[in-house]
Amino acid sequence: xxxxxxxxxxxxxxxxxxxxxxxxxxxxxxxxxxxxxxxxxxxxxxxxxxxxxxxxxxxxxxxxxxxxxxxxxxxxxxxxxxxxxxxxxxxxxxxxxxxxxxxxxxxxxxxxxxxxxxxxxxxxxxxxxxxxxxxxxxxxxxxxxxxxxxxxxxxxxxxxxxxxxxxxxxxxxxxxxxxxxxxxxxxxxxxxxxxxxxxxxxxxxxxxxxxxxxxxxxxxxxxxxxxxxxxxxxxxxxxxxxxxxxxxxxxxxxxxxxxxxxxxxxxxxxxxxxxxxxxxxxxxxxxxxxxxxxxxxxxxxxxxxxxxxxxxxxxxxxxxxxxxxxxxxxxxxxxxxxxxxxxxxxxxxxxxxxxxxxxxxxxxxxxxxxxxxxxxxxxxxxxxxxxxxxxxxxxxxxxxxxxxxxxxxxxxxxxxxxxxxxxxxxxxxxxxxxxxxxxxxxxxxxxxx
Numbered sequence: 001x002x003x004x005x006x007x008x009x010x011x012x013x014x015x016x017x018x019x020x021x022x023x024x025x026x027x028x029x030x031x032x033x034x035x036x037x038x039x040x041x042x043x044x045x046x047x048x049x050x051x052x053x054x055x056x057x058x059x060x061x062x063x064x065x066x067x068x069x070x071x072x073x074x075x076x077x078x079x080x081x082x083x084x085x086x087x088x089x090x091x092x093x094x095x096x097x098x099x100x101x102x103x104x105x106x107x108x109x110x111x112x113x114x115x116x117x118x119x120x121x122x123x124x125x126x127x128x129x130x131x132x133x134x135x136x137x138x139x140x141x142x143x144x145x146x147x148x149x150x151x152x153x154x155x156x157x158x159x160x161x162x163x164x165x166x167x168x169x170x171x172x173x174x175x176x177x178x179x180x181x182x183x184x185x186x187x188x189x190x191x192x193x194x195x196x197x198x199x200x201x202x203x204x205x206x207x208x209x210x211x212x213x214x215x216x217x218x219x220x221x222x223x224x225x226x227x228x229x230x231x232x233x234x235x236x237x238x239x240x241x242x243x244x245x246x247x248x249x250x251x252x253x254x255x256x257x258x259x260x261x262x263x264x265x266x267x268x269x270x271x272x273x274x275x276x277x278x279x280x281x282x283x284x285x286x287x288x289x290x291x292x293x294x295x296x297x298x299x300x301x302x303x304x305x306x307x308x309x310x311x312x313x314x315x316x317x318x319x320x321x322x323x324x325x326x327x328x329x330x331x332x333x334x335x336x337x338x339x340x341x342x343x344x345x346x347x348x349x350x351x352x353x354x355x356x357x358x359x360x361x362x363x364x365x366x367x368x369x370x371x372x373x374x375x376x377x378x379x380x381x382x383x384x385x386x387x388x389x390x391x392x393x394x395x396x397x398x399x400x401x402x403x404x405x406x407x408x409x410x411x412x413x414x415x416x417x418x419x420x421x422x423x424x425x426x427x428x429x430x431x432x433x434x435x436x437x438x439x440x441x442x443x444x445x446x447x448x449x
Contacts, residue, residue: 010305014247017304024298025243026236033235037228044116045224047107048124048217054102061098068096068104068127076126081118094123103214113220120217128211160192251305257402258307258395260421266402267390269416273325274394276312276425277352303395306423322353322360325420329365329389336365336386340414342405344374349393353422357391377405379412387417394423 015022052064067073074087074094095107106127108120164185226234257263264271312318329336341357343350351371358367368385372378379388388409392402409416 010248010251011244014244014304017302018243018247018299021298021300022240022243025239029235029237029239030232031235032239033231033233034228036235037226037231041226041228041231042109042224043111044113044220044222045107045109046113046116046120046217046220047105048120049214050104050106050124050127051212051214052102052104053211056102058098061102061104064104064131065096065098067131068106068123069094070130073123073126073130076130077119077122080122080126083115090119090123093119108217109224117217117219121213124213124217128213131211157192157196160188164188164192247304254395255398256395257397257399258303258305260307262399263392263394263397263402263421264419266399266406267392267416267419268406269390269418272328272389272418272420273321274307274421274423275321275325275353275356276318277349277356277393277422278318278425302424306394312425318356319360322356326357326361326365329417336417338366338368338382338385339417340379340382340385340388341367341369341391342379342388342409343369343371343391344377344397344405345371346374347393347396347422349422349424350391350396353393353420354391357420372405372408374401377408379408379414381412382414385414388412388414389417389420391420391422394421 050068052061056064069091071087071091074090076087077094078085078087078090093109097105097107099105104127106120106124108116108123110116110119257266260271260274312321329339341354343354351369354367354369358369361367365386368382370379370382370388390402390405390409392405397405406416
């Protein structure tokens with residue numbers, strides 16, 4: 001793929017050629033997600049609400065929410081539940097939040113619906129009991145004191161009203177004394193306003209000591225999100241996308257040439273044609289490594305970004321394709337007499353194509369196979385050779401490695417006549433096709449120099 005822009009056609013080729021691998025990755029991701037759900041799935045969740053009476057600001061509501069999840073409240077709830085766990089162990093399963101309507105929402109999570117409901121109700125009850133205790137151990141005494149204060153304040157209000165009436169009756173005439181009386185009247189009215197304010201604050205203090213649980217928590221009917229199904233689905237999608245991304249990154253990092261024109265440019269000769277080479281499924285891959293059954297099933301035995309080449313139907317059609325390649329050998333002087341076929345020792349597809357080219361030539365021209373080292377290519381002198389044809393498997397060499405092969409040919413005094421690109425085609429032994437890379441025990445193909 002090189003540095004080309006990723007196109008939808010590229011994604012389509014990945015899906016078409018590696019769908020089994022991607023499906024296996026999706027299944028693996030689903031299994032990983034299922035395992036993760038056992039650790040991170042919250043289970044069942046429910047909530048209950050506690051109403052705070054009186055006027056509360058945002059800061060007070062936040063404080064009340066923190067009190068609802070305090071260690072004291074959770075310890076009391078744990079003791080009442082009798083599950084054999086401490087309040088600290090319940091802290092991760094209980095959340096509390098405040099709303100603007102003087103309501104504290106207590107949310108509890110557990111592994112079963114019944115436990116979640118009991119936990120929410122018990123924490124709410126413990127919070128209400130602890131809040132009542134904070135305002136005094138003896139609620140009756142506190143109420144009595146507040147009632148006495150309210151009675152005294154009301155008596156003060158009544159006295160003030162009587163004094164205002166008396167002063168109003170005495171200030172009938174306009175005089176210096178009348179002005180003084182009116183001043184005292186305004187002062188009394190101010191005292192009356194202060195008394196009323198204290199009375200309202202006293203009533204508010206009494207009302208703030210009351211908290212009410214607004215019903216029992218509902219029994220949850222389904223697990224809370226994210227559920228095991230969501231974990232499994234997310235894992236499958238994530239592994240599938242990672243598989244596609246891995247193919248794209250691998251193709252961009254892979255510098256081996258697969259395009260015919262790029263291979264011909266690196267070698268320095270025209271591309272005579274592309275041929276397909278049968279590769280025995282039981283023995284070799286296009287890369288020359290041992291093949292396993294799982295790799296064949298997943299489609300890893302052939303690169304997904306190999307150029308599309310219509311495979312030959314049978315041996316006869318394949319021989320016709322090889323003869324067409326050989327027919328392009330020649331120049332203005334006619335057909336060459338002796339041509340060297342240069343292949344690398346680690347390129348089974350190239351070696352198989354060279355062997356079938358020799359079989360298809362029938363001695364016209366004479367083809368001689370030379371196998372060279374892939375690490376340090378060298379070509380010996382071949383007397384009477386008109387040139388060399390590089391037989392190269394698709395996707396096995398980088399551009400610089402092909403340049404090294406062309407340089408080795410130049411050092412041997414052989415000009416590059418062209419390039420033949422070999423594409424491995426998977427076949428089974430029962431078809432009768434000769435597997436690619438069939439070689440003699442000494443590692444040199446028949447007819448090699």
